Amino acid sequence: TVFMPPVLILVGIPGLESVQFWIGIPFCAMYVIALFGNSLLLVIIKSERSLHEPMYLFLAMLGATDIALSTCILPKMLGIFWFHLPDIYFDACLFQMWLIHTFQATESGILLAMALDRYVAICDPLRHATIFTHQLLTQIGAGVTLRAALLVAPCLILIKCRLKHYRTTV
Incomplete structure (x- = not known):
């Protein structure tokens, strides 16, 4: 066992190491398209005064959260696929995991707020x-x-403080 390793190794997709470069291309294309689309949505909502209503502002929050969520995942994944950079510090891995789950829960909460907005718009x-x-x-x-x-x-605090033994760092 390894006691609190400082660096973990991410292998990407096991068994497909030889084609990971090609697998990264569609992920990068989807990332660029999502980044462009959400950025365009934010610019349009910001510039058009008639879109400063609750539903559109919630949509802008959702777009900003989507940009942040994809940006905290894709760079490391493309680093593994394209540049063979499998190492990640344990604390960086925990921080990335915190960001991913926080943004996912934020998107869920924004969708709930959008539903509440539509409920009030229909009922009153x-x-x-x-x-x-x-x-x-x-x-x-x-x-x-x-x-x-x-x-x-x-x-994450429990993982950092209580999870002390690892069988492997891969």
Whole structure:
């Protein structure tokens, strides 16, 4: 056993090491398209004043979270596939895992907020604008992000403090 290894080795897709370069190309293409599409969505919502309504602002939050989520995953994966950089520090791995799960939980919370927005718009359309103010949208966005970060943190603390023995670093 290895006691708290400083570096872990990520092998990519076992058995397909010889074709991982080619597997990385579609991932990179999807990443670039998603990055471009979400960035374009953010620019359009920011520039068009008529789109400053709760549903579109939630959509912008979802786009920003999607950009952040894909950016915390793809660079390391492409580094493994294309440049044969399998090493990752244990703390960096934990941080990346925290980011992935936090952004996933944030997306889930934003989708819940979007559903609540549509519920209020359907059930009480005359008061929708007074209920969903920009201040409430900011509070919902901060609350969803904080909830996600706090829900994921205990798992990583337990992994860091309690998980002491490894059979392999690969």
